[in-house]
Amino acid sequence: MKIALLGYGKMGKAIEEIAANRGHEIVLRVSEDIESYNLKEIEIDVAIDFSVPKAAFKNITTAFKNKIPVVSGTTGWLDDYEKATEICKKEDAAFIYASNFSIGVNVFFELNKKLAQMMKGLQDYSVEIEEIHHTQKLDAPSGTAISLAQQIISENPNKKGWQLDHADKDEIPVHAKRITDVHGTHTVSYKSTIDTIEIMHMAHSRQGFALGAVIAAEWLKDKKGVYTMKDVLSSLFE
Ligand SMILES: NC(=O)C1=CN([C@@H]2O[C@H](COP(=O)(O)OP(=O)(O)OC[C@H]3O[C@@H](n4cnc5c(N)ncnc54)[C@H](O)[C@@H]3O)[C@@H](O)[C@H]2O)C=CC1
Numbered sequence: 001m002k003i004a005l006l007g008y009g010k011m012g013k014a015i016e017e018i019a020a021n022r023g024h025e026i027v028l029r030v031s032e033d034i035e036s037y038n039l040k041e042i043e044i045d046v047a048i049d050f051s052v053p054k055a056a057f058k059n060i061t062t063a064f065k066n067k068i069p070v071v072s073g074t075t076g077w078l079d080d081y082e083k084a085t086e087i088c089k090k091e092d093a094a095f096i097y098a099s100n101f102s103i104g105v106n107v108f109f110e111l112n113k114k115l116a117q118m119m120k121g122l123q124d125y126s127v128e129i130e131e132i133h134h135t136q137k138l139d140a141p142s143g144t145a146i147s148l149a150q151q152i153i154s155e156n157p158n159k160k161g162w163q164l165d166h167a168d169k170d171e172i173p174v175h176a177k178r179i180t181d182v183h184g185t186h187t188v189s190y191k192s193t194i195d196t197i198e199i200m201h202m203a204h205s206r207q208g209f210a211l212g213a214v215i216a217a218e219w220l221k222d223k224k225g226v227y228t229m230k231d232v233l234s235s236l237f238e
């Protein structure tokens with residue numbers, strides 16, 4: 001598979017290594033807007049975008065206009081997600097976005113939904129989310145923490161939204177901490193005066209995110225349409 005890396009930072013480099021181990025070729029490494037490249041001149045099977053919030057939408061939709069399938073893991077640009085999916089469909093391209101490509105986190109997402117279903121009627125418990133990441137991270141809270149909050153909100157009619165730190169009773173407080181060299185730790189806690197129930201995922205490196213993104217790219221390569229990581233991992237969750 002010929003891969004274009006949109007964003008060649010920490011994740012771009014981790015993906016390069018895993019892609020090479022799986023027999024793929026990196027044909028383009030981009031650290032600026034892809035409008036400055038003539039994509040028609042390069043043979044690309046799939047683009048993998050791990051860049052910066054301000055660049056993601058333009059780079060992803062430029063790839064769609066060149067009929068290149070896109071796997072995107074960039075966080076912090078999701079106000080434009082619906083617009084991106086419309087352009088994908090209009091251009092008959094293919095797209096997977098995930099706030100977290102790690103297979104472990106996708107299992108954690110399923111646990112989070114199940115736990116939220118079980119806890120929604122237990123009014124003595126209050127729910128909160130904590131995420132910890134390295135100090136270079138540009139966005140807060142993390143995309144993964146937002147996904148976790150949205151999953152709880154979908155299951156629990158008493159929760160209408162989320163807020164960083166100080167939340168009203170009908171909102172979920174999300175705490176974002178920045179500590180050197182932490183790859184990504186997410187905890188969902190339900191606390192009462194009697195006890196605490198917690199689920200936690202801790203990434204030990206960037207390998208899990210990178211492997212998940214390459215698996216998603218292999219799965220998406222010959223497809224059209226808009227998908228999620230749950231589609232990619234459907235056989236795991238049957
Ligand atoms: N969905 C997931 O599983 C994961 C998502 N992420 C997200 O991926 C993104 C990148 O993370 P890192 O690699 O750690 O960040 P990084 O800061 O190491 O790399 C970002 C790269 O984007 C490049 N860039 C800047 N402007 C650009 C433009 N206009 N077009 C293309 N590239 C441009 C920068 O030169 C830099 O090399 C972040 O949004 C992060 O939250 C990170 C890990 C896992």
Ligand SMILES: O=C(O)C1=N[C@H](C(=O)O)C[C@H](O)C1
Nearest residue numbers: 075099100137142143144184
């Ligand atoms: O920036 C990171 O590093 C990460 N970002 C993603 C997020 O915002 O959820 C995923 C992972 O936690 C690492």
